[in-house]
Amino acid sequence: MAKAPTFDIPAFREDLANPAMVEGAMDHSQPFVAKPEHQEDLGFPGELVENWEQKAVEKLGDLLGKNKALRVYLDSCVKCGACTDKCHYYIGTGDPKNMPVARQDLLRSLYRRHFTLAGKIAPGLVGARDMDKEMLDDWYKYFHQCSQCRRCSVFCPYGIDTAEISMAARDIMDHIGVGQKYSNEILAKVHKIGNNLGLPKPALIDTMEGLEEDVLEDDGVAVRFPVDVQGADVLLVTPSADFFAEPHVDGLIGYAKVFHQAGINWTVSSYASEAANFAMFIGSYEQMHKVAARIRQAALDLGVKRVIFGECGHAWRVAYSFLNSLAGPWDFLDPKYPVPQHILEVTHDLIQRGAINLDPSANDDMTLTFHDSCNVARGSGMGNMEGGQFIIPREVIKASVNKFVEMDPATTCEKTFCCGGGGGLLTDDLMELRVKGALPRMEALKDVVDNNGVTHMAAICAICKSQFSKVMPYYGFPMDMIVSVHQLVSDAIQLGTKE
Amino acid sequence: MSSLTVAYAVAFYVAAAVLVLGLVVKIKQYATTPSPLKIPTMPAPRTRLGVVLRILREVIYFESLFKSNKWIWICAVLFHAGLWLVLARHLRYFIEPVWFWVVLVQPFGIYAGFAMIAGLVALWARRIVVNRVRYISGPSDHLMLALLVGIGFSGMMLRFVERTDIIAVKAFFLGLLRFDLQPLPAEMPLLVHLGLVITLMIVFPFSKLLHVPGVFFSPSRAQVDDAREKRHLAPWAAKLDAERDSAAAE
Numbered sequence: 001m002a003k004a005p006t007f008d009i010p011a012f013r014e015d016l017a018n019p020a021m022v023e024g025a026m027d028h029s030q031p032f033v034a035k036p037e038h039q040e041d042l043g044f045p046g047e048l049v050e051n052w053e054q055k056a057v058e059k060l061g062d063l064l065g066k067n068k069a070l071r072v073y074l075d076s077c078v079k080c081g082a083c084t085d086k087c088h089y090y091i092g093t094g095d096p097k098n099m100p101v102a103r104q105d106l107l108r109s110l111y112r113r114h115f116t117l118a119g120k121i122a123p124g125l126v127g128a129r130d131m132d133k134e135m136l137d138d139w140y141k142y143f144h145q146c147s148q149c150r151r152c153s154v155f156c157p158y159g160i161d162t163a164e165i166s167m168a169a170r171d172i173m174d175h176i177g178v179g180q181k182y183s184n185e186i187l188a189k190v191h192k193i194g195n196n197l198g199l200p201k202p203a204l205i206d207t208m209e210g211l212e213e214d215v216l217e218d219d220g221v222a223v224r225f226p227v228d229v230q231g232a233d234v235l236l237v238t239p240s241a242d243f244f245a246e247p248h249v250d251g252l253i254g255y256a257k258v259f260h261q262a263g264i265n266w267t268v269s270s271y272a273s274e275a276a277n278f279a280m281f282i283g284s285y286e287q288m289h290k291v292a293a294r295i296r297q298a299a300l301d302l303g304v305k306r307v308i309f310g311e312c313g314h315a316w317r318v319a320y321s322f323l324n325s326l327a328g329p330w331d332f333l334d335p336k337y338p339v340p341q342h343i344l345e346v347t348h349d350l351i352q353r354g355a356i357n358l359d360p361s362a363n364d365d366m367t368l369t370f371h372d373s374c375n376v377a378r379g380s381g382m383g384n385m386e387g388g389q390f391i392i393p394r395e396v397i398k399a400s401v402n403k404f405v406e407m408d409p410a411t412t413c414e415k416t417f418c419c420g421g422g423g424g425l426l427t428d429d430l431m432e433l434r435v436k437g438a439l440p441r442m443e444a445l446k447d448v449v450d451n452n453g454v455t456h457m458a459a460i461c462a463i464c465k466s467q468f469s470k471v472m473p474y475y476g477f478p479m480d481m482i483v484s485v486h487q488l489v490s491d492a493i494q495l496g497t498k499e
Numbered sequence: 500m501s502s503l504t505v506a507y508a509v510a511f512y513v514a515a516a517v518l519v520l521g522l523v524v525k526i527k528q529y530a531t532t533p534s535p536l537k538i539p540t541m542p543a544p545r546t547r548l549g550v551v552l553r554i555l556r557e558v559i560y561f562e563s564l565f566k567s568n569k570w571i572w573i574c575a576v577l578f579h580a581g582l583w584l585v586l587a588r589h590l591r592y593f594i595e596p597v598w599f600w601v602v603l604v605q606p607f608g609i610y611a612g613f614a615m616i617a618g619l620v621a622l623w624a625r626r627i628v629v630n631r632v633r634y635i636s637g638p639s640d641h642l643m644l645a646l647l648v649g650i651g652f653s654g655m656m657l658r659f660v661e662r663t664d665i666i667a668v669k670a671f672f673l674g675l676l677r678f679d680l681q682p683l684p685a686e687m688p689l690l691v692h693l694g695l696v697i698t699l700m701i702v703f704p705f706s707k708l709l710h711v712p713g714v715f716f717s718p719s720r721a722q723v724d725d726a727r728e729k730r731h732l733a734p735w736a737a738k739l740d741a742e743r744d745s746a747a748a749e
Contacts (some may be wrong), residue, residue: 039681068534068718071532072713076717080503084631096635125637155566159714159719328537
C-alpha cells in the first residue's frame with residue numbers, strides 16, 4: 001500500500017446477525033463531481049442548472065412515466081425491515097442511510113411530496129420532502145454508496161430493487177448538472193475511443209501481439225490474439241481491463257487458448273473494445289443504447305456470426321438481460337447460438353463435448369473458492385437454465401482444479417455479496433467505502449482460508465478482480481489471491497492434444 | 500331513518516368508491532407504464548407459468564421474506580393469514596343465504612382475530628425495539644398499525660365484551676348492497692369499528708397498502724427470464740433504434 005489509510009478497517013464481526021448502527025458514519029463519503037466537460041461530453045448540463053429543484057422533480061416525473069419498476073417500487077415499500085441488514089455497505093459502515101430502505105427513502109420522500117396525494121396533504125406524516133440542497137447532498141453521497149448489486153431485492157417481499165432507485169437518482173442528478181466524474185469521464189472515452197481505458201487501436205494491437213509472444217514463449221504454442229479480423233466467426237467483447245491488468249489478462253489468455261484448441265476463428269474489435277457498459281451505473285437508457293450500438297456496429301462491420309462476452313459482471317448483466325433490447329434485433333447472426341454468449345458457456349460446452357482437454361492437476365498448488373459476482377448472480381443467467389450462472393462457472397472451475405471449497409451459502413449464489421466496488425464505485429476517491437463494503441465477503445473468505453486451507457478465490461468480473469486485488473491487503477490477504485476463472489482454464493488446458 | 504345511519508351509509512358508499520376507483524387508477528398506472536428493460540431478480544423462471552408460480556409463492560407464503568428474516572415472516576404471516584380468515588368470516592354479513600364454506604370458517608375466524616392482533620402487536624414492537632426498524636419507521640407507519648390494531652381490537656370487543664345486535668348489523672349491510680337503507684344500531688364499539696374500517700378503505704389507495712397490487716406488477720418478480728430469446732422493447736425506446744438505424748444507413 002502506498003500510504004496508510006485514513007480510516008479504520010472494519011474488524012471481522014463476532015456476531016453476524018445484528019450489524020451495529022452508527023448514524024452519519026459515511027456522511028463524509030462522496031466521489032469527485034464531474035467537471036463541466038465530462039458532463040457536456042454526454043449531453044448533460046455542465047453544472048447545477050438554474051431552477052434545479054424544479055428540474056429534478058420534472059425529471060423524476062419523466063422517469064415515472066417510462067419505468068414501471070420505479071413507480072411500483074416507490075409506492076410499495078411497507079418499511080418491514082427485511083432489507084435493513086442485507087446491504088454490504090450497511091454491514092461494513094453501520095451508516096443507517098446505507099440500509100436499502102433508507103437509501104430508497106431519499107428519493108421516495110421527493111416522490112411522495114410531488115406525486116402522491118398523502119405527500120401533498122400531509123408531508124410530515126408520510127416523510128414527504130421538497131428538494132433542497134440538503135437532499136441533493138444526501139443523494140449525491142448515498143446514491144454513490146450503492147453498488148446496484150440487487151442483494152436487497154432478493155429479500156424484499158415485493159422485489160423492490162434499490163439498484164433501480166439509485167439509477168434513477170443518478171440519472172436525475174446528471175440531468176440537473178451534478179454527475180459523477182468517474183463514470184461520466186469513462187463513458188466519454190468509450191464514445192470517443194471504444195473502451196473504458198482509452199486504449200487506442202495501435203496500442204490494442206501492440207498489446208495483443210505481446211500476448212501472442214508471451215504464450216509462445218511460455219507454452220511453445222502459437223495462440224493467436226486477433227484484432228479487427230474481417231469475416232471472423234466470433235466477435236469477442238471483453239472488459240478492457242482484460243488487455244493488461246492482473247489477474248484479468250490471464251483470463252484473456254485463457255479465452256484465447258480455448259478458442260485455439262476448439263478451432264474457433266475469433267477476433268476482438270478496436271471499435272467495440274469494451275464489454276462494460278458504464279451507462280447502466282448512471283441509469284441512462286440513452287447512454288446505454290449508444291454504448292451498446294458500438295457492439296452492434298462492430299458485429300455488422302466485421303461480418304461475424306456470433307458474439308461472445310468475456311468475464312465481466314455488470315457487462316454480462318447488460319449483455320444477457322439488456323443487449324437484445326438495446327442493440328437488437330440480432331437477426332443477422334447465426335441463430336444456432338444465443339446472442340450474446342458468455343465465454344464460460346462456450347468453454348463449458350466444449351468441456352462437455354470433450355472438445356478441449358483439461359488437466360486439473362496443473363492447479364494442484366491452489367485450493368480454490370468462488371466469488372459469485374453480484375450482477376452475474378442476480379442480474380443475468382447462463383446456459384438457458386434457471387441458476388445456470390451458478391452451475392456453469394463452478395463446473396468449469398472443478399474441471400480445471402482438484403481442490404474446490406464453497407464459502408458460507410449465506411454469501412454465495414443469489415445471496416452473494418458485492419465485492420464492494422461495483423456500480424460505478426471502483427474509484428480511488430471512494431476507497432474507504434470500497435474497503436468497508438468488502439467486509440462481508442472478506443469474512444466469508446477468512447472462514448474458508450482458516451478452516452479449509454483456501455489459497456485463491458476465483459471471480460468472473462473485471463470489477464471484482466480489480467477491487468479485490470486492491471482491498472484484500474487491507475484485510476491481511478495477498479493481492480494475488482484473486483484469479484480469473486479462465487486463468488485456471490489457461491493453466492489446465494492441454495494445448496496440442498486436440499488440434 | 501336516523502341521521503347516524505344515513506351518515507354511515509354515505510360514508511361507506513364514499514369509502515367504497517374511493518377504494519375501488521383509487522385502486523383502478525393505480526392498477527391501470529402499474530399495468531400501462533412500460534418497462535424499458537428485463538430486470539427479473541435472478542435466478543428467475545424461464546416460462547410465464549413459472550412466473551405465475553413465483554408470484555403465488557410470494558403472495559401466499561412470502562417466499563422472499565422467509566429468506567430474509569424469520570421473525571418478520573412469522574409476524575407477517577400471523578397478521579395476513581389472520582386477516583384473510585377474519586375477512587372470510589365477515590362475509591356472512593354481506594350474503595344471504597350464507598355460503599357453506601363461510602359457515603365452516605366461522606369458528607376459525609375467531610382464533611384468526613387473535614392471531615391477527617398478535618401479529619400486528621409484534622410487528623409494532625419491532626418498530627420500537629429493533630433499532631434498524633425504528634430508524635426507518637415514520638409517523639404513518641405507526642398510524643397504520645394503530646388503525647389496524649384498532650379495527651381488530653374493536654372487532655374483538657364486539658364479539659366478546661359488548662355484543663352488538665348482529666342481526667341488525669347484517670340488515671344494515673344487506674340494505675347498503677340493495678340500496679335499501681336499514682337502521683344501524685347506535686352502539687359505540689360498533690361505530691368505532693366501522694369508522695376505522697371506513698378510514699382504512701379511504702386510505703388504502705394512497706398509502707403503502709399499495710403493496711397489495713404492487714407485488715403483482717413488480718418487474719423483478721413478474722418478468723420471465725427470456726431476454727436473449729425474445730426482444731423486449733418499450734415503445735418510447737423504439738425511436739432510439741430508428742435513429743440508430745437511419746444513422747447507420749447514411
